[in-house]
Amino acid sequence: xxxxxxxxxxxxxxxxxxxxxxxxxxxxxxxxxxxxxxxxxxxxxxxxxxxxxxxxxxxxxxxxxxxxxxxxxxxxxxxxxxxxxxxxxxxxxxxxxxxxxxxxxxxxxxxxxxxxxxxxxxxxxxxxxxxxxxxxxxxxxxxxxxxxxxxxxxxxxxxxxxxxxxxxxxxxxxxxxxxxxxxxxxxxxxxxxxxxxxxxxxxxxxxxxxxxxxxxxxxxxxxxxxxxxxxxxxxxxxxxx
Numbered sequence: 398x399x400x401x402x403x404x405x406x407x408x409x410x411x412x413x414x415x416x417x418x419x420x421x422x423x424x425x426x427x428x429x430x431x432x433x434x435x436x437x438x439x440x441x442x443x444x445x446x447x448x449x450x451x452x453x454x455x456x457x458x459x460x461x462x463x464x465x466x467x468x469x470x471x472x473x474x475x476x477x478x479x480x481x482x483x484x485x486x487x488x489x490x491x492x493x494x495x496x497x498x499x500x501x502x503x504x505x506x507x508x509x510x511x512x513x514x515x516x517x518x519x520x521x522x523x524x525x526x527x528x529x530x531x532x533x534x535x536x537x538x539x540x541x542x543x544x545x546x547x548x549x550x551x552x553x554x555x556x557x558x559x560x561x562x563x564x565x566x567x568x569x570x571x572x573x574x575x576x577x578x579x580x581x582x583x584x585x586x587x588x589x590x591x592x593x594x595x596x597x598x599x600x601x602x603x604x605x606x607x608x609x610x611x612x613x614x615x616x617x618x619x620x621x622x623x624x625x626x627x628x629x630x631x632x633x634x635x636x637x638x
Contacts, residue, residue: 398505398545403445403467405598410447413600415573418613419630420451422572423500423527425617430525430634431455436495439519441484442502446471452498461489484512493521499528501630504546513562520637525567530555532571532631536580539587540595552626555633564635571628572620575612580629 410416436456443449443460445467452458453475462468463483472479482489484506497519506512516526531541531549541549548554552569559566573580583596600606619625620632 398464399543400464400466402544403464403470406447406467407445407470409600410445412606414606414610414613416447418610418617419500419529420448421614422617422620422632423448423498423529424451424454425620426527426632426634427452427455427496429621430496430527437492437521438496438498439490439494440498440500441482441488441516442499442505443467443471443479446475446477446479448498448500449475449477456495459490459494463487485515488515488519490519493524494519495521495524497524497526499526501529501531503528504530504541504548504550505544507547509547510558510561513558513564517562517564517637522637524637526564526635526637527632528635529630529632532628536584536629538584538595539592540584540598543595543598550631552631555631559633559635562635563638565638566633567636568621568624568634569631570620570624571626571631572616573613573630574625574628575616576609577628 434456438452438456438458440448440452440460443462449458449460449471458477460477461480461482468479468481480489485508497516503509503512534549534551537549555569586596
């Protein structure tokens with residue numbers, strides 16, 4: 398991503414409705430898959446570290462990030478050592494983990510198939526991977542270009558690369574579905590106006606920010622119960638065979 402995006406992320410990650418609600422969704426998923434808190438967790442592509450303090454609630458946390466500013470910021474704010482690395486060919490860890498997390502990461506990787514194959518090597522027997530991605534290829538636009546995304550994913554495309562990685566899918570679903578109509582509108586606006594920054598990129602006024610947060614947050618009760626066929630993002634839980 399552009400260097401400025403990482404600086405914006407450092408500012409937005411604590412207060413932007415999307416980052417805040419997604420963190421709570423991740424927490425909901427982790428509660429189901431971490432009955433034992435004495436585990437090792439790796440976050441790949443931790444950015445400026447928004448999720449690391451939350452991950453500490455569930456085990457011993459390790460992290461890697463390719464951008465030096467982001468890794469330095471994350472290390473300073475969390476007290477963790479953030480190693481420089483990236484998928485699929487520069488992974489600075491020899492040990493294996495109970496959980497490996499990639500939150501909106503593999504869309505940045507040109508060879509996502511090889512990335513998932515390498516991911517399996519990091520997991521302990523019966524270890525799991527928790528992955529989130531931007532969904533629906535037709536929504537690819539200004540926001541994705543800003544963040545240097547190679548793609549957005551359909552669940553069909555996700556299943557294809559998962560099958561090729563020889564990992565088992567425990568759960569696959571969309572989320573951010575309640576605000577999906579609004580997302581469609583913003584993408585249409587971006588297609589028409591072609592702005593430098595995508596609509597909704599910045600933190601909105603406090604009132605709207607709180608409303609959007611509450612709407613997105615309300616979905617968390619469904620995450621472990623049902624699989625939703627549409628939404629702005631998708632998540633998948635994978636298990637090592």
